[in-house]
Amino acid sequence: MEKKEMSKVKIRRFDPDRDSAPYFQEYEIPYEKESTVLDALYRIYQTIDGTLSFRGSCFAGGWCNVCALRVNGKSLLPCKVFMEKEMTIEPLPGYPVLKDLIVDYAAKRKGGCGDASKSREGTHPNLGHLREPTKRE
């Protein structure tokens, strides 16, 4: 049988309940050229680590825009970009990290950490600039 190509995924983890500082955790999953980065995260959650936290709703490529994060140093929507054989995944910069890849979208707009549920201003930034599809390598 042919050996499956694997992808190395380094994810920045942080749970304020147990970690004093963020750290990177490495996972290995099968590389599939037609899987998106969000699919890859979901696969890690599903098959390796149920404690991994990330957002995602439409899973369809830039319709809901809640999954935004940073892959290999670039801010993007992971549901619009195909996975790579080596990826470093971090939370979207510029926002306080609540857990793992989840940031407080509400905090930036209000200039501090607050109760997202009480916000009337909206808790989500305009991420339209992240919508363009990225070329498949």
Added chain:
Amino acid sequence: MEETKIQELEVLVIGGGGAGAMAAIHAAREVSAVGLVEKGIFGKAGCTPMGAYSMCAAFGNADPRDNPRVHLEDTIRQGRFINNQELVDIFTREAPERVMELISFGAKFDRDEKGKLKQGMMAGHSYPRACFFDRRTGPMIMGTLARQAKKTPQIQIFEEILIVDLLLEGAGPHYAIGLRWADSTPVVFRASAIVVATGGGAQVYAHNTTSIDNTGDGISLMFQSGAELADMEFVQFYPTTVCAPRLPGLGPTAPAYLTIHTGAKLYNALGEEFVGKKMPGWRFQATRDILSQAIYREIIEGRGSPHGGVYLDVTHLGEERIKRETAFGGYFDKLLRLGVDLTQRPIETTVSAHFFMGGARVNGRGETSLPGLFAAGEAAAGYHGANRLGGNALSEILVSGARAGQYAAAWARERRGMKGPETEIPLRLQSIEEKIARWKKRGSGLRPIEGKRCLQGIMWETAGVVREKKKMQKGLEALAALQEEVEKRLMISPSRRFNRELLDAFELEHMIRISSLILTSALARKESRGAHYRIDYPYPDDEKWLVNIILQRDGDRIRKRQEKVSFSHLKPEVQKIDGKEGNE
């Protein structure tokens, strides 16, 4: 246990998609304390932002012969005559008004050179009546409604809260118990009226087009509370969804754009145009039920494409015509950048679960069978009958949402100052807490995501596009076995913050419940009609089955009854399929 503060509201809307947002906005015109609770991020979650193209309302801009009456007839005829005709009448008459209201909130639609709303043609409609905003109509509508709701001071928005229990006490006030995803703490809402606008549950199928939060929570909670449900057997399968190649960014139903306005060819692995042969005008005539069943038959009978679909081909049109004539035009260059050249190769397309025609049985005020409990949007039944027409969802959610919000507020206003018993709340909170503790304590067992995958497989195989008695019975048995596994072995990770497994666990319970309701209803309907296709009863049977199947909880059992459709607006016509009639 720390005491949980109760959020006091007059109207609570559960679900922040288009129907929920509209309900909140309309309720806020009548009462001062409206809450909108959303499982994800308001304005982003649910299926409304995924609506790519069409929102149907009979303005008659493209063809002056169009009007709400024709829209009603199309909707009922293509709903195979089991729609609630009173609801369809309301929907088709009020849809243009609600679209104008949306525009007053700042919505932008494509317009012609005279400034009139452009209207596109959709299969099953007599005239072009789809309003649209490029191919991003849904996100535009949701963005508009979210902005409007956020600037309405009477509306308080609660995000990333999963409702796990409803406590409906007679005429109210009612309670809803939620869990914050951020830290797992409970939240209790008290309101005179509750509007459920949580959408459908197509996530119970392995292949689906919906956002992952579309897990039928509200339908399940309403059933648990004793509300009547209707038409649960009718699940729409979308015929032309993305199969191969993946088209990230274009949405799961994108291949459909190729079929609009063009000579796109749809053929199987043998090169046979299996729909076009029988139905030359299929692009505008073949509604989703017919097309899904035709495509699915090719796939299961071994004439499918390598990735489990069929071919959709526009190579013969050439670049210029593809760009000019297909609704895909704007995407042509984007696709080239992704390495997909439509002039060189066909794409593969397949069938996926898309929409629930069934849900809570409601009247024109959005009232369910329980006092003070309202439902709107995909969580409510009756508007679309046995098959929803393309473009009717985005406009229906506006109409049904506005009505449910308005009447819920009227209900709440009459009950100002009424007190209800809250004795059961601590008990319910405790039982939720104990359940979570049980899940967290188990060091090994069934993970909720594994349970979901198992369930999605069961439903795809046994309650999918093509159904039959034995398979459906096997499906019910498999669900019962899964339910037992869940009770004995479900486990989740102990983390408190943003625990995805905690969401998955509660969603799995809802998904098992609504799945068994779909199968129960589908087994009961011994005919084929619209999206419900049975090979053991392949034809519609108008003598026996112009009825709605109503389900209601009876302890641990499901009570079912039939209700005759009232033909108050349009009498049924004889339906013939392949020139034959009758199942015997």
